[in-house]
Amino acid sequence: MNGSLSLRNRLNRTVRDIPRSGIRDFFDIVSTMRDVISLGIGEPDFDTPWHVRESTVFALERGTTHYTSNLGYIELRRALSAYVAKTFGAEYNPETEVLVTVGVSEALDLALRALVNAGDEVLYHEPCYVSYRAAILFAQGVPLTVETHASNGFRLSRSMLEAKATPRTKVLMLNFPNNPTGAVMSRADLEEVAAFVRERDLIVITDEIYGELTYDGPHTSIVSLPGLRERTLFFHGFSKAWAMTGFRLGYACGPAELIEAMMKIHQYTMLCASSLSQKAAIEALARPNADVTEMLDEYRRRRNFIAAALADMGLECHRPLGAFYAFPSIGRLGMASHELALALLREEKVAVVPGTAFGACGEGFVRCAYATSMENIKEAMNRLRRFISRH
Amino acid sequence: MDELLRILRANALESRQDLARMLNLTEQEVERRIADYEQKGIIRGYQAILNEDELEENKVTAVIEVRITPQREGGFDTIAQRISRFPEVRSAYLVSGAYDLLLFVEGPTLREVAAFVSERLSPLEGVISTSTHFMLKTYKRWGVMMRQETSDERLTVSP
Numbered sequence: 246m247n248g249s250l251s252l253r254n255r256l257n258r259t260v261r262d263i264p265r266s267g268i269r270d271f272f273d274i275v276s277t278m279r280d281v282i283s284l285g286i287g288e289p290d291f292d293t294p295w296h297v298r299e300s301t302v303f304a305l306e307r308g309t310t311h312y313t314s315n316l317g318y319i320e321l322r323r324a325l326s327a328y329v330a331k332t333f334g335a336e337y338n339p340e341t342e343v344l345v346t347v348g349v350s351e352a353l354d355l356a357l358r359a360l361v362n363a364g365d366e367v368l369y370h371e372p373c374y375v376s377y378r379a380a381i382l383f384a385q386g387v388p389l390t391v392e393t394h395a396s397n398g399f400r401l402s403r404s405m406l407e408a409k410a411t412p413r414t415k416v417l418m419l420n421f422p423n424n425p426t427g428a429v430m431s432r433a434d435l436e437e438v439a440a441f442v443r444e445r446d447l448i449v450i451t452d453e454i455y456g457e458l459t460y461d462g463p464h465t466s467i468v469s470l471p472g473l474r475e476r477t478l479f480f481h482g483f484s485k486a487w488a489m490t491g492f493r494l495g496y497a498c499g500p501a502e503l504i505e506a507m508m509k510i511h512q513y514t515m516l517c518a519s520s521l522s523q524k525a526a527i528e529a530l531a532r533p534n535a536d537v538t539e540m541l542d543e544y545r546r547r548r549n550f551i552a553a554a555l556a557d558m559g560l561e562c563h564r565p566l567g568a569f570y571a572f573p574s575i576g577r578l579g580m581a582s583h584e585l586a587l588a589l590l591r592e593e594k595v596a597v598v599p600g601t602a603f604g605a606c607g608e609g610f611v612r613c614a615y616a617t618s619m620e621n622i623k624e625a626m627n628r629l630r631r632f633i634s635r636h
Numbered sequence: 637m638d639e640l641l642r643i644l645r646a647n648a649l650e651s652r653q654d655l656a657r658m659l660n661l662t663e664q665e666v667e668r669r670i671a672d673y674e675q676k677g678i679i680r681g682y683q684a685i686l687n688e689d690e691l692e693e694n695k696v697t698a699v700i701e702v703r704i705t706p707q708r709e710g711g712f713d714t715i716a717q718r719i720s721r722f723p724e725v726r727s728a729y730l731v732s733g734a735y736d737l738l739l740f741v742e743g744p745t746l747r748e749v750a751a752f753v754s755e756r757l758s759p760l761e762g763v764i765s766t767s768t769h770f771m772l773k774t775y776k777r778w779g780v781m782m783r784q785e786t787s788d789e790r791l792t793v794s795p
Binding site: 271272275276281285287288290424542546549550554596598602 | 642643658794
């Protein structure tokens with residue numbers, strides 16, 4: 246009588262009730278089809294720089310295949326500390342204030358578990374990366390969603406935060422440059438948010454995985470603003486700027502007490518990030534500039550191209566300023582995002598991700614990732630134009 | 637390097653409209669800049685990058701190291717240009733090190749390339765010695781791998 250065993254009821258309630266990522270569902274459909282041009286891929290199309298791959302092979306040959314310190318190789322943490330100071334404007338002690346993690350995803354999970362007691366509120370903005378809401382729920386936090394809008398470039402403002410925050414609000418999560426909107430926050434925008442954070446005595450978690458990828462001006466990190474470093478966890482990693490997604494290597498920088506708390510969970514659940522990936526990261530940081538600059542120039546050209554092509558076909562799209570996503574409005578076509586994405590896939594074999602995968606307020610938008618070749622982007626835009634003229 | 641040139645160096649067939657979109661310029665501006673580069677001789681021409689190993693052609697390429705004596709007037713340039721004018725010489729570079737000129741010479745057969753070296757190149761006044769290497773296989777040319785695994789291992793949709 247195997248059939249009578251209901252495992253579903255034995256599941257943790259939070260896990261049971263949380264839906265699968267909308268991206269996952271869409272992937273299942275796309276993966277059954279052939280010859281699809283995908284603008285749905287949230288990772289770079291560039292190869293990991295060859296010097297990084299070559300040095301990883303060398304590390305493997307040399308036998309760098311053992312556990313590392315829980316925090317990560319000190320050599321890597323020193324390099325990270327120097328890189329973050331130079332690029333993002335905050336100094337961290339590599340001995341106590343830097344933790345190497347299995348991607349930013351792990352850092353996010355550690356931070357929320359380290360900070361949140363059941364019922365504490367966490368402010369975050371949508372549309373956003375698919376895992377934020379789930380990560381808050383897994384940590385037994387209460388997600389407070391702040392909806393951002395195309396009309397102001399999907400940026401956050403103080404009044405938007407004030408409208409949602411309560412005395413039980415403990416953490417504010419930020420992600421700029423943003424996936425899926427390509428939005429960035431200027432220094433002035435961030436100063437407003439920083440003032441709010443200081444007044445409300447919040448902890449900030451800032452995921453700046455796309456920090457190198459801004460196209461019209463340098464990125465400003467909230468952690469560089471006065472009084473923020475001591476209350477901020479800064480996350481970054483190697484997936485985007487170095488095209489190292491499969492290495493699963495991220496890191497968290499923050500005040501020693503917070504890093505220590507995250508390290509405890511990391512120690513008991515993960516032990517350490519992959520030794521080989523850490524060696525690869527050391528090599529990546531040893532000479533990052535040429536690789537990243539080349540990618541950045543190529544992404545900018547694609548951003549320019551896709552923005553012009555969308556405008557030509559009459560799709561409104563706020564100008565993406567960072568990351569590698571355009572988030573055009575499909576409102577005028579009179580279809581829901583999911584419906585449109587399916588129709589576009591069926592009729593023209595172009596995959597885009599429905600905006601709703603990134604939060605309810607993503608309805609009326611689709612995410613077009615330009616982390617694919619210019620050739621693919623051109624063909625995808627041709628097909629999209631054809632699709633629009635029919636609908 | 638101007639971004640326009642970098643794009644053209646990777647793909648000279650990029651259309652004016654697409655170039656304009658990528659660079660956020662008007663097509664007229666793109667047209668004007670290209671004409672300017674052509675006129676100044678910075679753009680010297682447009683060629684296809686071929687994987688010649690795949691062509692059933694009778695052709696051999698030799699890489700030739702040449703030691704030369706600089707001339708009283710004109711230094712290395714006079715003799716280097718003289719050598720470069722031979723149509724058999726596809727590329728010629730002045731280099732530092734144990735020899736002075738590095739030539740890429742093409743001919744229909746090994747015998748003919750050898751004849752070029754012994755009968756045309758070596759007897760030139762100012763040429764001290766040559767060392768010839770025949771190329772066997774091309775792996776990469778002008779930044780392009782001749783055999784590239786094109787499979788994209790990425791998931792077709794990811795967050």
